[in-house]
Amino acid sequence: MLTLDVLANTGRLRHRHAVEKVVPALVLLIITIARPAIPAAPLVLAATTFAAVAVGRIPLRRWLRALALPAGFIASGTIGIMLVSGDGPGPIPLTITEASAIEAGRVLLRSLAGTSAVVLIGVTTPMVDIIVLLRSLRVPAAVTDLMTSMYRLMFDLIATGRQLRTSQTARLGHVGLRRSVRSAGLGTTAVFIRSMHRAKRLQIGLDARGYDGELRVLSNERPLGMARLAIAVTVAIAILAVSLIWARSSVG
Amino acid sequence: MTSTSPDPAGVPLLRAVGLDYTYPAGPVALRGVNLDIATGRRRALLGANGSGKSTLLLALNASILADAGCIEFQGEAIGTSRRERNLHRRRVGLVLQDPDDQLFSASVFEDVSFGPLNLGLDDASARQRVEEVLDQLALTDLADRPAHLLSFGQRKRVAIAGVAAMRPDVMALDEPFAGLDPMARREVVDTLARLEASGTTIVLTTHDLELAYAWADDVTLLNDGEVLADGSPDAVLGDRTVCERARLDPPPIIGLLEAAVGAGWLTAAQASEVRTVDQLRQVIETRSSGGSGSNMEPDSGGALRDALHER
Numbered sequence: 309m310l311t312l313d314v315l316a317n318t319g320r321l322r323h324r325h326a327v328e329k330v331v332p333a334l335v336l337l338i339i340t341i342a343r344p345a346i347p348a349a350p351l352v353l354a355a356t357t358f359a360a361v362a363v364g365r366i367p368l369r370r371w372l373r374a375l376a377l378p379a380g381f382i383a384s385g386t387i388g389i390m391l392v393s394g395d396g397p398g399p400i401p402l403t404i405t406e407a408s409a410i411e412a413g414r415v416l417l418r419s420l421a422g423t424s425a426v427v428l429i430g431v432t433t434p435m436v437d438i439i440v441l442l443r444s445l446r447v448p449a450a451v452t453d454l455m456t457s458m459y460r461l462m463f464d465l466i467a468t469g470r471q472l473r474t475s476q477t478a479r480l481g482h483v484g485l486r487r488s489v490r491s492a493g494l495g496t497t498a499v500f501i502r503s504m505h506r507a508k509r510l511q512i513g514l515d516a517r518g519y520d521g522e523l524r525v526l527s528n529e530r531p532l533g534m535a536r537l538a539i540a541v542t543v544a545i546a547i548l549a550v551s552l553i554w555a556r557s558s559v560g
Numbered sequence: 561m562t563s564t565s566p567d568p569a570g571v572p573l574l575r576a577v578g579l580d581y582t583y584p585a586g587p588v589a590l591r592g593v594n595l596d597i598a599t600g601r602r603r604a605l606l607g608a609n610g611s612g613k614s615t616l617l618l619a620l621n622a623s624i625l626a627d628a629g630c631i632e633f634q635g636e637a638i639g640t641s642r643r644e645r646n647l648h649r650r651r652v653g654l655v656l657q658d659p660d661d662q663l664f665s666a667s668v669f670e671d672v673s674f675g676p677l678n679l680g681l682d683d684a685s686a687r688q689r690v691e692e693v694l695d696q697l698a699l700t701d702l703a704d705r706p707a708h709l710l711s712f713g714q715r716k717r718v719a720i721a722g723v724a725a726m727r728p729d730v731m732a733l734d735e736p737f738a739g740l741d742p743m744a745r746r747e748v749v750d751t752l753a754r755l756e757a758s759g760t761t762i763v764l765t766t767h768d769l770e771l772a773y774a775w776a777d778d779v780t781l782l783n784d785g786e787v788l789a790d791g792s793p794d795a796v797l798g799d800r801t802v803c804e805r806a807r808l809d810p811p812p813i814i815g816l817l818e819a820a821v822g823a824g825w826l827t828a829a830q831a832s833e834v835r836t837v838d839q840l841r842q843v844i845e846t847r848s849s850g851g852s853g854s855n856m857e858p859d860s861g862g863a864l865r866d867a868l869h870e871r
């Protein structure tokens with residue numbers, strides 16, 4: 309989350325209109341879900357990587373690292389698909405067949421491709437712009453206000469939590485499991501109490517600026533680049549076309 | 561610095577009359593506080609931790625209601641109704657000590673637009689107002705940034721901009737210099753000067769007496785919720801016993817100036833123009849390089865003035 313946030317707010321595409329990034333990525337996501345894994349998934353994966361690394365100039369290593377965490381979850385999930393009941397070499401009656409391995413590979417590819425489309429939004433589009441986009445789609449103010457405050461307070465909590473943990477560690481609060489658990493509990497309580505106090509002061513600050521129950525703000529306007537959007541969507545549609553042609557030729 | 565005020569005689573811009581305040585289930589924070597803030601004069605509220613500085617600012621902006629006494633704006637007492645207090649807050653802006661208590665929005669631009677929109681400006685005028693203020697306070701480069709990717713000093717300046725965008729007559733700032741490195745502190749001082757240039761009167765709290773001595777026209781010394789002294793920085797901070805009672809160390813510059821006058825390096829009149837150790841050093845350097853044999857004579861003219869006005 310933090311890595312995504314930093315990349316999105318410092319990357320080359322940060323000033324682009326959110327629609328230019330979100331729409332093509334969503335089209336890719338839909339293609340991944342709707343079409344068979346081969347050939348769509350590898351093509352989508354290639355397209356998102358190209359968009360992030362070549363267009364967005366995100367270093368390949370950081371892009372791969374951003375994908376690594378969800379990839380880890382996906383990989384552990386596919387183990388279950390790979391193993392089928394049968395006489396295996398070990399004491400447990402589980403085995404891997406050729407079909408199960410292929411199926412697991414398909415699921416893996418597909419999940420990775422879908423994830424990469426979502427991560428692509430994450431690394432190119434600042435949260436601010438996503439909230440602005442939601443507002444312009446007439447998502448209720450209660451939802452966008454909540455997202456705004458959560459986004460702002462999350463970093464605050466993370467920073468406070470980190471400092472507390474450092475100071476606990478410096479006083480040997482994390483030596484051994486028992487003490488770690490106890491310190492973590494105390495730390496969580498402290499962070500919670502601090503947020504309550506902060507919320508109170510936040511209210512004073514908001515009231516001083518005329519808060520009346522709705523967080524009305526203006527967004528920095530960004531022009532929508534229709535040409536860029538068209539190119540990106542065309543690439544996505546080309547992938548869909550390849551997938552459709554592939555399906556026909558393998559049937560015929 | 562020594563600007564005279566355009567206020568009509570006897571009617572300061574903002575005034576506190578006999579304020580008492582006790583926090584619910586807490587200590588007495590203000591005891592009979594009187595305070596006058598004149599248009600265009602820099603006012604610093606001084607005092608040790610817990611002396612009531614922040615509470616006084618909250619009362620000045622009607623964020624808290626005093627138990628006794630009242631706040632007057634241009635001679636008119638502020639009522640206790642929500643409407644009157646909100647109206648008052650448009651004229652007296654409040655900048656909290658910790659910018660993280662104030663910045664709520666995801667980006668700088670959005671955050672600064674919050675106040676102007678609440679004033680009822682339409683989108684176009686609010687946008688123009690935000691752009692003006694960001695430009696005025698040299699923050700335009702940060703407009704797109706989310707607050708958590710700014711330095712502490714930048715967040716302080718953005719918090720100031722968020723209030724300045726409402727164009728209040730008075731800005732009340734709680735500890736605007738606390739926790740800043742010297743460079744960031746200069747930037748905040750500069751930010752305040754830019755606000756003054758557009759006609760805003762500034763009142764701030766600080767426990768940095770050195771800085772208060774250099775910055776303020778008038779100072780108020782608080783101790784345990786009471787006003788101990790009120791007057792010019794020289795009169796208040798030059799009084800050792802008062803500073804001791806307030807549990808504060810007088811700024812070193814005062815002792816240095818006394819010594820310089822005592823040694824005959826400066827006349828009292830010249831000393832009254834020197835506000836910082838840096839200025840004093842420059843004066844001494846100018847004198848020791850300028851006049852060869854006359855080092856022990858008070859400088860009668862040019863060198864001191866030149867040294868001061870170089871800054």
Ligand SMILES: Nc1ncnc2c1ncn2[C@@H]1O[C@H](COP(=O)(O)OP(=O)(O)O)[C@@H](O)[C@H]1O
Nearest residue numbers: 583586587589608609610611612613614615616
């Ligand atoms: N929210 C609060 N609740 C209870 N007591 C408070 C609160 N804020 C401040 N106080 C108390 O009021 C007194 C004055 O505090 P404050 O105005 O914050 O002083 P200063 O800003 O000079 O450090 C102190 O004794 C402080 O402990």
Ligand SMILES: [Mg+2]
Nearest residue numbers: 613614615734
């Ligand atoms: Mg305080």
